[in-house]
Amino acid sequence: MSEHWVVSGASRGIGLELVRQLAARGERVTASLRDEAARDVLLASLAAQHARIETKLFDMRDGEAILSAAKTVAGPIDVLIANAGVFGPKPQTPLQMDFEAALDVFSINTLGPLRLVRALLPQLAGAANPRIVLVSSELGASADVRPSSAVYAASKIALNKFAQCLAEELKPKGIVVIALSPGWVRTDMGGPNATLSVQESGSGILATIDALTIAESGSFIDYQGERLAW
Template sequence: MSHWLIAGASRGIGLELTRQLALRGEQVTASLRAGSRLEALEAALAPAGSRGRLLEFDTRDESAVRAAATQVTEPVDVLVANAGAYGPQRQSSLDMDFPGVLDLLDTNALGPLRVAQAFLPQLRQGQKPRIVFMSSVLGSMALEGTFNLGYRASKAALNKIAQCLADDLKPEGIPVVAMHPGWVRTDMGGPNATLGVEESVDGILRVIDGLTVADTRRYLDYRGQDIDW
């Protein structure tokens, strides 16, 4: 049994990760923001029984993240920083909602790093610690296209943070990867997405289960295939 921390677990991929991990007998700590769908997350955690825990924090609030971390005294084996947003409607290079995109960068790029820093002491105590930043192929600098610039920029920034954290933690044997879950039928991905959430999470878990320090600094999809940075 491993201890997994899923940051951003009230819906979509985070919720399904929580559900599958609880069903397979893992210890699961799952976080959500105030006002999120608590009932769905409680149901997903139910199979874990006493091995399940809920935390409430907004990843934009460093004080709240660090306060939540003090509630977790056990070692953490896997941190999945999944909390994110898609941002405002106006986010092109020709028409930008600057305050909205600035908040998006705070959520998608800096939020995961806040969580990783806050829970690093528990990860250092884990048996096989791993950090996974939930990114997107849209953060690839090699990908063409101009739509949703703010979202793309936030994920590109997250990818650079993943690279730097991977380099900093490699001497400690803690791998850090950026993960693209696929285009998934969730509230964010929309109904026309090509991938069901269960299939995506099945793949994500297989990839995470196999991660070693040799994989650190990789940018992977849910099948374990590398993506160009």
């Protein structure tokens, strides 16, 4: 039986590949994008799979737009993958960062997923096996110290903490919540020297999500299903 998956940030990279693989295996997919241009990119990339994909347009910074779009998403939602994110401007070391730009990164990467979860929670609560996946990064591990990516890393560390707290809040509802690192992937953000293709990361992510149980809720997990240190 097919499931209903919601994927944010679906116009390129990992998000686009997740939508592609989900549609190919017959799932119902709701894909969120920032604007019409991003939707055109998504639909042009998926050709004959359009029938299984519904699109919603909103910016992850815009809580009102997210709430409005969420009201048009028919439930239940089995899986929410909060994937949309940005690396942010350079430089971003503690002594060189643009503070306003850093706040914008946090609004997108850290608070954006929470806005989306809160807006879609009624549909998630109505599913038989609801799972929420907050896409993090290996840079979200506190032990990984790289000053050149301090703002991005801090936004993901904060997201990881919210994943832990959200898992605790939603445990009574039977909703699984994890933070997930997709690995170092050859995307616009990951660059050409990354170790994984989007196909490898995407297939691993979906296999990991398929196997999730309430026992994993509140964990930091990689695309192969291995638990990571916070």
